[in-house]
Amino acid sequence: MTIVVDAMGGDYAPDAPVEAVRQAATTFSDTRFIVIGNEEKINGVAGASFPGNVTIHHTDVVISGDDEPVRAVRRKPDSSLVMAAKMVSDNKADVMVSAGNTGAIMAAGALVMGRLKNVERPALAPVLPTFNGSGVLLLDAGATMDASAENLLDYAYMAAEYTKYVLDIENPRIGLLNVGTEDTKGNAVVKQAFLLLSESSLNFVGNVEAREMMAGCADVVVCDGFVGNVVLKLAEGLGLGLFAGLKEVMTESGLVTRMAAGVLAPKLRTLRSRYDWAEHGGAPFLGVAGGCIKAHGSSNPRAWYMALTQAHKFAANDVLAKLTSAMVARS
Amino acid sequence: MTIVVDAMGGDYAPDAPVEAVRQAATTFSDTRFIVIGNEEKINGVAGASFPGNVTIHHTDVVISGDDEPVRAVRRKPDSSLVMAAKMVSDNKADVMVSAGNTGAIMAAGALVMGRLKNVERPALAPVLPTFNGSGVLLLDAGATMDASAENLLDYAYMAAEYTKYVLDIENPRIGLLNVGTEDTKGNAVVKQAFLLLSESSLNFVGNVEAREMMAGCADVVVCDGFVGNVVLKLAEGLGLGLFAGLKEVMTESGLVTRMAAGVLAPKLRTLRSRYDWAEHGGAPFLGVAGGCIKAHGSSNPRAWYMALTQAHKFAANDVLAKLTSAMVARS
Numbered sequence: 001m002t003i004v005v006d007a008m009g010g011d012y013a014p015d016a017p018v019e020a021v022r023q024a025a026t027t028f029s030d031t032r033f034i035v036i037g038n039e040e041k042i043n044g045v046a047g048a049s050f051p052g053n054v055t056i057h058h059t060d061v062v063i064s065g066d067d068e069p070v071r072a073v074r075r076k077p078d079s080s081l082v083m084a085a086k087m088v089s090d091n092k093a094d095v096m097v098s099a100g101n102t103g104a105i106m107a108a109g110a111l112v113m114g115r116l117k118n119v120e121r122p123a124l125a126p127v128l129p130t131f132n133g134s135g136v137l138l139l140d141a142g143a144t145m146d147a148s149a150e151n152l153l154d155y156a157y158m159a160a161e162y163t164k165y166v167l168d169i170e171n172p173r174i175g176l177l178n179v180g181t182e183d184t185k186g187n188a189v190v191k192q193a194f195l196l197l198s199e200s201s202l203n204f205v206g207n208v209e210a211r212e213m214m215a216g217c218a219d220v221v222v223c224d225g226f227v228g229n230v231v232l233k234l235a236e237g238l239g240l241g242l243f244a245g246l247k248e249v250m251t252e253s254g255l256v257t258r259m260a261a262g263v264l265a266p267k268l269r270t271l272r273s274r275y276d277w278a279e280h281g282g283a284p285f286l287g288v289a290g291g292c293i294k295a296h297g298s299s300n301p302r303a304w305y306m307a308l309t310q311a312h313k314f315a316a317n318d319v320l321a322k323l324t325s326a327m328v329a330r331s
Numbered sequence: 332m333t334i335v336v337d338a339m340g341g342d343y344a345p346d347a348p349v350e351a352v353r354q355a356a357t358t359f360s361d362t363r364f365i366v367i368g369n370e371e372k373i374n375g376v377a378g379a380s381f382p383g384n385v386t387i388h389h390t391d392v393v394i395s396g397d398d399e400p401v402r403a404v405r406r407k408p409d410s411s412l413v414m415a416a417k418m419v420s421d422n423k424a425d426v427m428v429s430a431g432n433t434g435a436i437m438a439a440g441a442l443v444m445g446r447l448k449n450v451e452r453p454a455l456a457p458v459l460p461t462f463n464g465s466g467v468l469l470l471d472a473g474a475t476m477d478a479s480a481e482n483l484l485d486y487a488y489m490a491a492e493y494t495k496y497v498l499d500i501e502n503p504r505i506g507l508l509n510v511g512t513e514d515t516k517g518n519a520v521v522k523q524a525f526l527l528l529s530e531s532s533l534n535f536v537g538n539v540e541a542r543e544m545m546a547g548c549a550d551v552v553v554c555d556g557f558v559g560n561v562v563l564k565l566a567e568g569l570g571l572g573l574f575a576g577l578k579e580v581m582t583e584s585g586l587v588t589r590m591a592a593g594v595l596a597p598k599l600r601t602l603r604s605r606y607d608w609a610e611h612g613g614a615p616f617l618g619v620a621g622g623c624i625k626a627h628g629s630s631n632p633r634a635w636y637m638a639l640t641q642a643h644k645f646a647a648n649d650v651l652a653k654l655t656s657a658m659v660a661r662s
Contacts, residue, residue, distance in 0.1 A: 131572045131575075131576065142510055145510070145517060145518035145519075145521075146518045146519055177561065179473060179476070179556075179557060179560040179561065179564075186476060186557065187476035187477045187555075187557045188476075188477055190476075190557070209564050210561050210562075210564040210565035210568055211564045211565070211567065211568030212568075213565075214565065214568050214569060214572055215568075215572070224518075225510075226510060226517065226518045226521070226558070227557070227558055227561060229510040230508065230510065230541050230558060230561070230562060231541075231561060231562075231565060233510075233540055233541040233542045234541035234542070234544075234545065234562060234565055234566065234569075235565065235569060236542065237541055237542030237543075237545045237546075238545060238565075238566060238569045238570070238573075239569070239573070241462045241545055241546070242569075242570070242573050242606075244462075245462065245602045245605070246577070246599075246602065248602075249595065249598045249599060249601075249602055250595070252598065256594055257594060257595070257598070259591070259594075260590070260591035260592075260593075260594035260595050261591075261595065262591075263587055263588060263590075263591035264580065264581070264588070264591050264592065264595065267580045267583065267588070268577075268580060270580075271576045271577065271579075271580055274576070275573075
């Protein structure tokens, strides 16, 4: 098994991915890790002596967050990101992981790896933290803005396989994001998707409202990429904003306030960790013909390590083959 | 000026609306208040001696939260909700306020009052609390699931008038909810709406992401009713969930914990109040031919009072005439 890592993407590159690879290569000694990026910088990361199952592939070319995704993928074949996708496409690696430009990762997946048979639209599938701590796989989080009802059904079939083999949920509950729980709710696409999902062989639990989704009432929730992206950014923004407000309150001046804050701090950290996306790994880009995981842009070494663990499981359980069979079977 | 109140809708009916009307009728002694509902129950609310500018209209018929909206409005003409809408339609009142079944309020607005000239789709426009405390007017929050780009432009024009005359913002910043700030982002409808808004005479500030919306980067944000409803429920659900988790931490057993919690409690209440929808009044249903305000279903007397204050301002500034002129001018 081989995992290829784009070491140059994300807010804490190359330090965070390098540190995480060092740790993951020790944990998963059966796996080869290829780290792509500036060799000097990678070697320069303090204490970055890699175990023997890690190799570095040098490149100086990087796709930045400001690059226009499709153009960047086409014009920068030697970038760390595109090289990683090419290695998967050439069967030199099973899964790639990058914390770089989300649009470029999706473009590299679609253009370099291609799509799985019977998949019209691949989907980005992050785990959204929920109040019960379990998390919910939300897809599509932004790959396709105008998805059809058939696309939504594809998302559900792919998510069911991924959830089973990577998140260890045997018969995942699939929900449809909607504005009410009644069968007749929603816009035209969602109403049609409801019918398709109802007739499918999936464990479809019906329409799910955003509030109930956050309470963990489904393992997977499907929606189009426009709604999914808005939901993802709102949930993240609200969480960050509320905890920032809390921190402000706790660090106000005054000895008594600071003493009280000191007592409650550990409990609040526990509360916060429940909503921490870092614990849930990255977002797989499901439907492309290779393993492709987008780690969060602000991934610290811990979040990177979780994304590598996820990549390992994706490869070890041959999830790509499972996705391929599922999409062939349902056609 | 006359404000008509459906006293039978919402979680705390009739107590909360009755208490709020008593207070509002004293504050706004120039205004007539008509309270519709079960007279005995209304009079039975402890200490509910109304000032002289309040009259009660009795009815026993109520539309419940479970009633199918359009059918309920058609079959229950004597319900408190439909009677309130009829009074506005008959010019016996300027504005109605109800905390009842949202779908039925919108159906009563559209079917009983009718639409303003040049408005194809009315829109529900609640204020979403933002981190800076200012709030953002979000519309449409659920009236129209498949809105066109033209509909979104109408929403913006109506919201600009409402925001100017009710929220006292002279030249409101209008944003378009989107998945990125670049001009070319979004689904087909949103891309088209971007062009229409750019060419309009409005103070259009461009695309707005959910995260920035919560930071208060625009006074008004337009989107279709499907997305708006999901956003509204997610924001509310996340806020409630996070504060519930916080409360749990603060009330854990242990003397030291409870003492520390006691010190921080007032500060946390201040933090919480910043995200309190109750302070922002109800959601106007913009585009119907009469004043129509939907108070939150779980409105307490304070939230009800704010909704009545808002109704008073709507009537006092003749916002209906402003909306009418704006929609005629832009056609």
